[in-house]
Amino acid sequence: MNFLAHLLLSGKDEKLTVGxxxxxxxxxxxxRELSPQIVKGVELHHAIDSYTDAHQQFQQSVERLRPSYRKYAPVLTDIFYDYFLAKNWSEFSDQPLQEFALEMYELLNKNKAVFPPKAIRFLQFLESYNVLYNYGNKEGIQRVLNGMSRRASFDSRMDEAVVELKKFESDFNTEFMAFFPDLLQFCEKWIMDHE
Structure with missing residues (x-):
């Protein structure tokens, strides 16, 4: 999953969200330099990634992209799934997406003293383009993909992937909606088990 999902899945715990x-x-x-609760948030991040990568619906989405994007197919699927989370936001949160996005920028900025430089730079990108909110439109997704394509170590063609998003939007959305409730349940249990 990408940043919008990771932030939502942290619940209301500030330090867990930061991690x-x-x-x-x-x-x-x-x-070792971070508080135990922030470390727990980092562990939750990795647990989410592992659960997501192994989930059948996510794998189905990845396989649709693999012929064209090979090793970048899972990365693209992560980003596409944030698009579908934003599109279906009211199914998973009572808080309006724009309000949630602004709250997250404020929370992260408040804690950036513990961030490595790369995390600070990325937060500036997120906030300046309101990426968390703009995941919900294809122009926002295109901006993210353009940036990722520029940073890729070879010609990834990730900047072209919105074509697949448009072509298979219904299939990706069906897979996302079958997957995300499972991930929510997994995270709720993980957080309870690690209190």
């Missing part, structure tokens, strides 16, 4: 955001930015050696 879940940092999951892709911190190395294990840096965990």
């Amino acid at each position: 879940n955001y940092l999951g892709d930015f911190v190395r294990s050696v840096q965990l």
Whole structure:
């Protein structure tokens, strides 16, 4: 899953949310510098990623993209699933998406003293383009894919993937809606088990 989902799946715990955001930015050696609750959020991030990668619906979406995007197919699926989370937001949250996005930027900025430089730069990107909110439209997804394509180590063609999103939107949405309630349940249990 990508950033919108990770933030939503943290529940209302601020430090858990911070750790879940940092999951892709911190190395294990840096965990010693973070509070136990933030470390737990990093662990939740990795648990979400592992659960997602193994889920049948997610794998089905990945396989649709694999012929064209090979090793980037799971990355694209993560981003597409944030698009469908934003599109179906009212199914999973009572808080309006724009309000949630602004709340997350504020929360993350408040805690950025513990962020590595890359996490700070990415937060600036998220906020300046209101990415969390704009995951819900194809222009926002295109902006994210353009950036990822530029950073890829070789010609990934990720910037072309919106074509597949449009072509198979109904299939991806069906798979996402079958998958995400399972992930929500998994996260609720994980958080309870790690209190």
